[in-house]
Amino acid sequence: MKHWLEPVLEKENLMAKQHVVLLFGGNSSEHDVSKRSCYNYYKALEATGKYDLSVVAIAQNGYFLDADRSMKIMMQEDEQPLVDSYMAELKEKGILSPIKALEDLGQIDIFFPVVHGNLGEDGTLQGLFRLLDKPYVGAALRGHAVSFDKVLTKEILTQNNVRNTKYLVTHAFDEKKLTWAEVEEQLGSVVFVKAANQGSSVGISRAENEAEYEAALKDSFQYDHKVLIEQAVNGPRELEVGVIGNDKILVSEIGAHKVPDQGGDGKGWYDYHSKFVDNSSVAFEIPANLPDAVTEEIKDMSKRAYRALNLQGEARMDFLIDEDNVPYLGEPNTLPGFTNMSLFKRLWDYSDIDNAKLADMLVQYGFDAYKKSKEISYSFESLGEEKVGTFNGKDGNKN
Numbered sequence: 001m002k003h004w005l006e007p008v009l010e011k012e013n014l015m016a017k018q019h020v021v022l023l024f025g026g027n028s029s030e031h032d033v034s035k036r037s038c039y040n041y042y043k044a045l046e047a048t049g050k051y052d053l054s055v056v057a058i059a060q061n062g063y064f065l066d067a068d069r070s071m072k073i074m075m076q077e078d079e080q081p082l083v084d085s086y087m088a089e090l091k092e093k094g095i096l097s098p099i100k101a102l103e104d105l106g107q108i109d110i111f112f113p114v115v116h117g118n119l120g121e122d123g124t125l126q127g128l129f130r131l132l133d134k135p136y137v138g139a140a141l142r143g144h145a146v147s148f149d150k151v152l153t154k155e156i157l158t159q160n161n162v163r164n165t166k167y168l169v170t171h172a173f174d175e176k177k178l179t180w181a182e183v184e185e186q187l188g189s190v191v192f193v194k195a196a197n198q199g200s201s202v203g204i205s206r207a208e209n210e211a212e213y214e215a216a217l218k219d220s221f222q223y224d225h226k227v228l229i230e231q232a233v234n235g236p237r238e239l240e241v242g243v244i245g246n247d248k249i250l251v252s253e254i255g256a257h258k259v260p261d262q263g264g265d266g267k268g269w270y271d272y273h274s275k276f277v278d279n280s281s282v283a284f285e286i287p288a289n290l291p292d293a294v295t296e297e298i299k300d301m302s303k304r305a306y307r308a309l310n311l312q313g314e315a316r317m318d319f320l321i322d323e324d325n326v327p328y329l330g331e332p333n334t335l336p337g338f339t340n341m342s343l344f345k346r347l348w349d350y351s352d353i354d355n356a357k358l359a360d361m362l363v364q365y366g367f368d369a370y371k372k373s374k375e376i377s378y379s380f381e382s383l384g385e386e387k388v389g390t391f392n393g394k395d396g397n398k399n
């Protein structure tokens, strides 16, 4: 068996099936969502008949599990006993123990991360793949990391004229935090307060008075030292668009969902509960009923955002659209959910790219991006003896 670190491009038998390793789990609130997404990608890749497949579960304690246990977990077996037995089997623990399970997989041709949120969507795993010199599906470290930070994202979108809501930023280190009076004056009387680096609606609150604002800040600061305060879009419809590709990019149909107004007071939003706990009353619509010009504008904004944020492989762009049909780019998701309730999964079906074809295309984009990355030169010159200039008139080589 070849060692897993051997470069894929030197594979001897080019007719052999490529070995795709899907990763799921992680330590974000979307750990279980990721299991469902991974299962669907596994089935989609299996349907192509083109690949050898393995799955690796990343337990909540950060350990990568062996392929057999991982498969059981993906198939919804009780996770904790399997994690416990794996941990018990690991005899000596060293610095690389958390990722040791990768060594038993044989040659890995490409990684397919399906870890949402923390670790998967913030660039961490992509850094590991790069260190291992392996192709992988989806955006590179930088695209993920920048898109995961809601403040950096807004700065880049604004710089590139992609419409997004007005915002302010406050930091834990600010001696004087933004007061409600300042926020209200600059953004209006309804705002969303968000931890900069989170997802799944965690660390997010809607605020429309001083007490709510103060409580919201306190909550958000639990999740990050940087907090974004955003003007609320009035009675928004929420839209989602799939974007895939590297140099050439494809945009899916647009999907819409309307979150039920839980309180009956017009204040409902897509919070953690309506997203994950009970999605049953969210109404979806594909394609979204929009004037043609707005559809075109949204597709164009999606493409421009994808480019500006250095994305590749796949992303889902989320929009908020106000009562006058003005679209605002809400946020990019660089590792979109692929569960049965995920719009990303359904949008491509409506765009004539079925799940098997989509998964196959994503793998191919991963190989393409890897090949392209090899065109970049990292060569260096050996420096020899060090020669220093002068410091305040004195020869720097002397001390």
Ligand SMILES: Nc1ncnc2c1ncn2[C@@H]1O[C@H](COP(=O)(O)OP(=O)(O)O)[C@@H](O)[C@H]1O
Residues within 6 Å of the ligand: 165, 192, 194, 198, 199, 200, 201, 202, 204, 230, 231, 232, 233, 234, 236, 238, 269, 270, 271, 318, 320, 330, 331
């Ligand atoms: N400016 C806004 N105006 C109206 N609703 C918003 C606004 N920002 C966020 N929301 C609501 O909060 C939800 C979560 O916000 P989002 O920025 O997408 O964070 P997350 O990364 O947690 O998904 C959105 O889907 C929407 O329902």
Ligand SMILES: [Mg+2]
Residues within 6 Å of the ligand: 318, 331
């Ligand atoms: Mg969102």
